Amino acid sequence: MADQDPYGAIKFGEFRKYMQNKESKLKEQESILGNQGESGIIPVLQGLSIHVNGYTDPPQSELRRLIVQYGGDYQHYLKKSKVTHIIATTLTNSKMEEFRAYKVVTPNWITDSIQQGQLLPWTEYRVIQNQSAQRELSFGPQLTSKASSSPLQTRQTTPKAKPDPTLQKAKSLSTRTESTSKPLLPLPQLQQSISTPQPYTDISMPISPHYTTEQEQNQLPSGKELNTALLANPWNRNNSSTNPDFIKKYYQSSRLHHLSSWKAELKDIVRKAKEQQQESTRLRPISSKRNDSHRLVMHVDFDCFFASVGIKSRPELAKLPVAVSHGKGLSKNSSSDIASCNYVARSFGVRNGMHVGRAKELCPNLQIIPYEFEKYKEVSEIFYGILFQYADEIQAVSVDEALLEMGSHITVAGRNEEESLALMVRNEIRKKTGCEASIGMGANILLARLATKKAKPCNHYYCDPQDVAAFLSEQKVEDLPGVGYAMKSKFQDMGVTTVGQLRQVAKSILLSKFGPKTGQTLYDFSRGIDDRRLITKQPRQSVSAEVNWGVRFENNEQIEAFLGSLSSEISERLKAIDRKGKSITLKVLVRAKHAGEAAKHLGCGECDSHSKSVVLDFFTDDADVIAKHVKHALKSFTFLAVDIRGLSIQIQKLNNDADQNISVEDNQQRRLKFDSVHDAVTHSNQHKPESSKSKMAIDYEMYMELPQDIQRELNEEHELEFITNPQQEDRPTELHQKDQTPEPAASNENITPPPAVVTQDPSQFLPALPNWSQLDPSALLALPQNMQKQVLEAYKSSTSSKHQYIDNTTTTADTGSKPISLKPSLSGNTSANGDYGKITKSTSPRRSKPRFSKKKNLNGITLTQLFPPSPKRTTIQNVEDDEGALFLSGDGNTTGAQLMVGTTDRYTMEGNGLAPAIRDLNPSDFTLVNGTHPKSMEIWPQLPKDIQQELLQTYYQEQRQKRIQNKTVTDVQKRIPSAPIQTEPILMGKSNLADVRTLLSAWVHEFSSAPDSKDVQTVTNYLKELVWCKDLEKVQLLLMHLDRITQADSINKTTWANSVQGMKESVSHEMIIVYGAPLG
């Protein structure tokens, strides 16, 4: 259209399509639900558009049913422009912030209205901040007093990952944001009208009634104004991304960058040392494999590392409060970060990561000392030198911190050997570095880390296995490693403060609230269980470079230039470690709509994060290649240049040595087959001096479809210019529909196409291809079919079939630049997070949605009408296929089968009251699905979407099962000849620890009154097998697990204790047979 923002247009179109698809899909489900309702109801909710957030008392699914039934519009997603009301039971601060502009009401508003047959005033049901959120308001003062009274607990405010309490307070009290509480720039509406159109001016806001009465949100800050003002200051300009030397200078001064690169180096050193050591000890049997009974993990960590090193050369400061920072704190409101402060300063409430200004408020006498990066590195080298002498294994955690396996140092238990060992290490560190380190020890990483916290400062602590329970119970949840700000908030919502309380939370709740892995980890941690080994040799999986400070652009050229520099930077980093990658990701931080100038000087402030990745067909470390792809990725976004606050590039899917070989071979093979083409291309360019590559415009999608060696050739021989087919970028005519995310109008600040926009003309592409005559037919034939087609089409397009070519790119582009990248903007997620004022927000855009069991997805649709079921299987067979068929043990005992029927029914009915009979509608029962791709079925196009989906899933599931079956069959076949290889014992098809645990939990839960003796026998046999396989650790862990889960309240403790005891005795007996010693 008239504007020059085709990129915006395409994005817009996709956005709409995406949401529309989504909506129609979900709406189908609704009409189903709605039709189920009786007639004669009063549509009290007519005209309302309601979104349900989080956990509600009548559960989400029930509310949804009611809303639809009573004429309301249920919104699965929080779509700003549409939603009129949000249902929620509680509101934490972050949600409060996010929902600022909506009517947030309790579920009772719905139920009461329905009951009374009329819509009641929503204001009566307004959700106000909950208690826990209120409490947080007083966090600041508390922090101060608490910290001063108990220095050992200082970790309770972990350095980073905490929002500035004061900031948080301001937000929740007055719904003011960073911008409004610190208005740097006056923003008269006058200027807005003069300046370019405001794409972010919010059209949706007025539609949704305000949560509060204030007007502020109508005057959103303008990115351009903010930026212009900031960059008008030459000081700022010189220190921002507009300066070409910026990146280098920035990284030189960034403590976090130093920290990260040091860590990478250390991990590398440790890895290499280990490799060498393994080399030299190859002949010796490796004994220290997995003997957890004597495991001793030591966690060593310098006290206030940067500060200690700095104080060493400034002894006069030792007794004063000291902090390391760039800012000298001259200006009284310095937003400079404190990297590290000594314990004197901490007694005032000062913390690592805090801004100097705030710290000075707490401690006016705070002494600021500068960074001395070289010194930190020197001390660190000495430190690791010491560790290498003691440790069986080392995991580098940081410059000043490491985890060690020290089991070999302990000969006899109970002789305090741990303490003297720690003392020895600490003394040596003190002597050789002049700094204090603290040490924590325990039987696993978790306990060691917790012990360090308890030990600090300047001490050590051994968490004796006997004391674990008591020691753990008193810990605060946020002291658990991995629990940071976000999880702490979640716990706060749940009313969980201590690890002891956490232990009382049912595992099912943890799993559903935190996900399978995290839930299990939390469950284990609260019991002192931590199976993780030290990570000592894991190779690097990604390399990235990011800058989220000082990023202020005026136009697109600056962005592209900056991405160029960043690409070079990352290319150098890749080369330095001699690795290449094939996945490139661009991440862009964009100023949140309502955010003004960042709290931190030149910081990114509150941002939305957007990323886009591309997977290449080849490995690369080439700066130009990387730059081209990230620049292209950038164009798939539509941000204003002035709103960009951070940029980063990540390279993933790195080659390891094996890959490199494979890929080289792979390439060579292909190259051989493609020799003639290759030669032709290279040859034709040989006349030209290397330096002046010919320019070539090429459609990006087209390029991506080319074989990898051709891509490489093109990159090496030409200066590529990616273009995009303008036809596919056309702005949809529905543009003016107002409920869409506002699009940037054309303006200088827009990410506009590259200066040289080349219209789609295949002839422009042709010069890159060899002449027809040079194309070796055998080479062409050697290519996979789809590539053949592409090559041929590339040639064809020069003459007749331009059409085809365009069509082709259009479709690939459609799927290639998916609307996924838009999610952040449409979810409208915006909230503060992280530490003192930084932040890329993160109110999770993904609310917990109803999780449908597979069967539930059928939602009452009568599949039978479409497909008469094949001869029905027996119930038991049917059930056998189910995941839940835990204890249908090999001998086919009936108790197991009974149990399973029950379980399945419940599973099926979960939450939606579907009749058990629906089990029989499991699509896998329909022969039509068997082996046939659903899409190849004639009836396919006529099926409702969710049925299609269902069939697809079933199909893929079947395929997978076949694959697995084939595999096991062949595996077995292979294995049989090679006789006596011990296979891993399996319990109901599961072998890994977590799975078996889950099985056991399900078992115990299912038979809470008493176990079936056959099941006990099955489990016992399994444990015995483990004993034979020398997997004693697993035996131990599983028995502990059984101990734990049979002590739950819902369990009949007597019968179960007996059974478990019996199992233990059997295992012990087996131990004596196998090893001559009983269970420890």
Add this chain to the structure above:
DNA sequence: ATCCTCCCCTAC
């Protein structure tokens, strides 16, 4: 179920 992408989170 498993894989992939786009996040979020955590730690130093």
Add this chain to the structure above:
DNA sequence: TAAGGTAGGGGAGGAT
């Protein structure tokens, strides 16, 4: 002024 980087675990939701 100020230098809010980064690797890796993991979850949600979609595609296959």
